[in-house]
Amino acid sequence: MSNQLLVRRAAVLGAGVMGAQIAAHLTNAGVDTVLFDLAAKEGAPNGIVDKAIANLAKLSPAPLASKALAERLTAANYDTGLELLRDCDLVIEAIAERMDWKQDLYKKIADHVPDHAVLASNTSGLGINKLAEVLPEKLRHRFLGVHFFNPPRYMHLAELIPAKTTDAAVLEGLETFLTTTLGKGVVIAKDTPNFIGNRVGVFSMLAAMHHTEQFGLGFDTVDALTGPAIGRPKSATYRTADVVGLDTMAHVIKTMGDTLPDDPWHQYFKSPKWLTALVEKGALGQKAGAGFYTKKGKDILVLDLKAQDYRVSAGELDADIAALLKEKDPAKKFAALRASTNPQAQFLWAVFRDSFHYSAFHLESIADTARDVDFAMRWGYGWSLGPFETWQAAGWKQVADWIAEDIVAGKAMANAPLPNWVFDGRDGVHNKDGSYSPGRNAQVPRSSNPVYARQRFPDALIGEKFSQGQTVFENDGIRLWADDGDDIAVISFKTKMHTVNDHVLNGIQEAIGIAEKKFKGVVIWQPKEPFSAGADLSGALGLLQAGDLKGFEAMVANFQATSQRIKYSLVPVVAAVRGLALGGGCEFQMHSARSVFALESYIGLVEAGVGLLPAGGGLKEFAVRASEAAGPGGDVFAELKTAFESVAMGKVSTSAFEARELKLARDGDRVVFNAFELLHVAKAQARALAESGYRPPLPARRIQVAGDVGIATFKMMLVNMLEGRFISPHDYEIATRIATVICGGEVDRNALVDEEWLLKLEREHFVALAQMPKTQERIAHMLKTGKPLRN
Known part of the structure; x- marks a missing residue:
């Protein structure tokens, strides 16, 4: 312990x-x-x-x-x-x-x-x-x-x-x-100024600032070069400085200057003239409304040093450099950057070279292992790879020789030599035995603190491989796998953004059948976010445009059958959710025996945005829950109000807690704060349910619904919104149909219906909406732009 x-x-x-x-x-x-x-x-x-x-x-x-x-x-x-x-x-x-x-x-x-x-x-x-x-x-x-x-x-x-x-x-x-x-x-971290993250992170920003001047690039161009194009956050260099605050930035740089007098790079630990000038003017970045960038109407303007004024931000990557950065092989990419005479390429090589140089020179004094530096930059600065990983991927020995050549030629920012361990014949700092520690001159494995036993797939560094478990069954949509001797199996989707198509639907149904025979429970979990972006819209639109209404109806029925299979499985199915769980992804977790959410779970039934309504059993499930919560003869309508608004307005939760408030998650569902522990906790929940004598719920045959009175009450709300122009006529059409399904159709208030009745209503209204031109426009627009169309 x-x-x-x-x-x-x-x-x-x-x-x-x-x-x-x-x-x-x-x-x-x-x-x-x-x-x-x-x-x-x-x-x-x-x-x-x-x-x-x-x-x-x-x-x-x-x-x-x-x-x-x-x-x-x-x-x-x-x-x-x-x-x-x-x-x-x-x-x-x-x-x-x-x-x-x-x-x-x-x-x-x-x-x-x-x-x-x-x-x-x-x-x-x-x-x-x-x-x-x-x-x-x-x-x-x-x-x-x-x-x-x-x-x-x-x-x-x-x-x-x-x-x-x-x-x-x-x-x-x-x-x-x-x-x-x-x-x-x-x-x-060791007790050295700015510790690890800010020591390396602020240096890399200072290096970018130094080379901005050296190569005569615009601030917006540098941001285009140092953002997602090289696996860094969108805010890149100068936008990050604006967000942090230029006064804070200047203070951090001054602290480095004051506390690191012996650092070979000390001459660079002072604010560039233009940074000092901005601070003196009170242009402190985002909080002051102006810094390196400012907004004028809808335009984003960037400071132009030559003109001493703001101009419209273009920030274009040179076409050749953009193509070069798309090269998949890091060794080829770095060779091309170093060989190029293009100032943008020279800038990038220089920034990488000086960051590698700085990180290697200081590794022993600031951290125990190279792993600590790489994780600090990934987790604290949002880099997709840390400096040592980037160097190792690009070919350790070759890059080390290039850095050494540049130091001798006086091109590097400092003339301090690379440490001897860089040249001891190694191919990098990370391997299967661990990460290099210059202080111990050894590869050091990951921490033995027992807390890390909860992470089956920790964040992997380059050179690290974790067992993917044994495949029990797979098709084109999903993989069912388990660790040796484990009694809980895992379903992971194989589709892009983990969207749901027929292969996924059929795969889930088959996987649950196998799990009922061979395992005590099943967890639906994805190795990477999102949990699921919902139904595969392009496949659905294809069926509609081809006029294959039967095929389209069959797909909807299969979706519902899959949700029901999850709900009525003889072994508990636990959904382990992080990131987006939209549409069908949300419906799958609603039907599971329990959901376990990472805190940062963004959950919603967003079908209204593409002109549809949820038809994977989600609306049926809201009606069932409202009936259970109200109790015999109780006020079902009051229990439906929040859920209706969540669906009709396509709300997406901004946390797992908010998902509960929107009625998209249940009060008994667990919330996990460390996303890397999600699988561990979900398996523990599945095992606990199994060990405590799990049985699926009995089929809901007497569901009390809000009926015609409920529909009429929702419609009154909607008419006001329509007249106030808050919603379009097509929004009104969609929302009315959502209200009709969730209230159980045009039946008497408090009438009793069964699940099949509600599922049939879902299908009918879903298929009717799907055939409307305005809905098809919405779907096509979403596929093309990724944004909802308000028509």
Whole structure:
């Protein structure tokens, strides 16, 4: 058993943007959290914190997984609230990045922190050992640094930085808590300025800025070069700086300059002239409305240094370079970049070269292994591959020789030599035995902390392979597989975006039949997001356009049959959902015995957007649930209202919690914070259901429906929306049909119907809508543009 850090209650000190969001995420995870700040000068003493909590609802992306969670936070101040710390198991300090302020606060709270609690400083680069100096002896072994990345709910990375005095058990306990409870990817860093992520990440931005000038490129061109084209986030270099805030950027660069005087790249640790000029002008980026970019009406403008003014942002990649970057073989791609005389190619080679050089030179001092650097850049900066992985994929030895040549020729940013281990005959830093550690001069396997046993498929580095299990059955749509000796099988889809076509439908039905004979349960899980983007629209449209109405009707009936097969399987079927679960994907999880959701699950029945209604049993399921919730003779209509609005408006949840509020998930469904633990938890749920004597539900034969009165009431709402021009006549048509199905058709209020009746209604209205020209226009538009058409 690992060293568990049992956290019933936590405190966050500092209600600034970062502190408030950390508190929000602790609350998301079900941790009772107290948020502290200074006492307000006037008004209520907790006024500063109250304001910060209210502000959480305004931030985008939302720090809270449900708006209702804001009331669960407790507000406190340092003058009257310190007694509240006595009940806390974890205290995270997140005040401004000033050593003296942080140390003063520690002196103030030290006597109130209980003897078992862990104290962590959320800092992006201050010395942890220096911070620890002011703590009393009894607290030092329970103190360490933790660095959450912004925004803390969404960024996977959390760096843990032990002080010399930190107990190993405290480090392991907090790592376990961050991983499972908060869903983070933890990297353990050494106590060096800016730790790992920001040390390498900010350097790579500085290198891009330096080479922007050197090769005379526009800021928008650099962003086109350093975004998705090379596997980096859309915000690339300068848009990222605008989002972070140019004042913050300048401060981080200055900190590097002040704290790293001996770094061979020190001469570059100062803000370029144009960055300083923007900060002095108050053009601090997104928060000020202008930075490297600004908006004018609908146009996005970019700063042009030569003209000293903004111009319309074009940011085009040279056609040759765009083609070169599409090359699948990294070795060929890097050779072409280095050989090219095109300034865009030279820029990219230079940025890669200097980042590789910097990472290799500093690896031993900042991290234990190359794995830590690669994960820090992936999880904290959104790179698809870390610097060492990129280098290894491009051919380790060849790239190392090129970097060495450039250093000798004076082309690299610094003349420090590459470390000797780079040239010891290796083909890279990651292999099946682990990742290279210069400090230990060995390949080091992944962490043995027991928490990682919950990750069957952890995030894989280049050179790592995880067993894909044994295939039990597969067709063109799905694969049914299991690990050796396991009693729970897994269904994974093989289609693009895991859309649902006939192969998937037939495959699921067959797989469940096999599982009933050979396994105790089944999990539907995809190795990569999304869970499922819904039905394969192009196949459906093809049948319609060919006039094959029989084939089209048969496909809908098969969809429903598959959902029913999931629901009435003799072994529990558990859906393990992360990312998008739209349309049919949502309906499959509605029919499963239980769903397990990753926190970031975006779930919706969005068929109305393509002019259709859900017909994979989703509307039938809402009617069944409403009848069960209302009870005999109860108010079925009241139970349907939320579900109807969710479907008619095509709402998509922004978290698993919100999916419950929209009635797209059940109250008993589990929510998992670490997406890499999803399969583990789903299998555990399936096994628990099986072991506790699972039987499928009995067929629903007496479903009480809202009937004609329900339909009429929904129509009144819709007429008002139509007259107010909030919806189009075709929207009205679709929504009326949704209301008709969900209320059980034109029957008396509280009439009793069975599932077959509701499924038939679904099919009839689905097929009728599908034949309408306006619906076919919507489907064609969605296939062409990926966006819904309002017609």
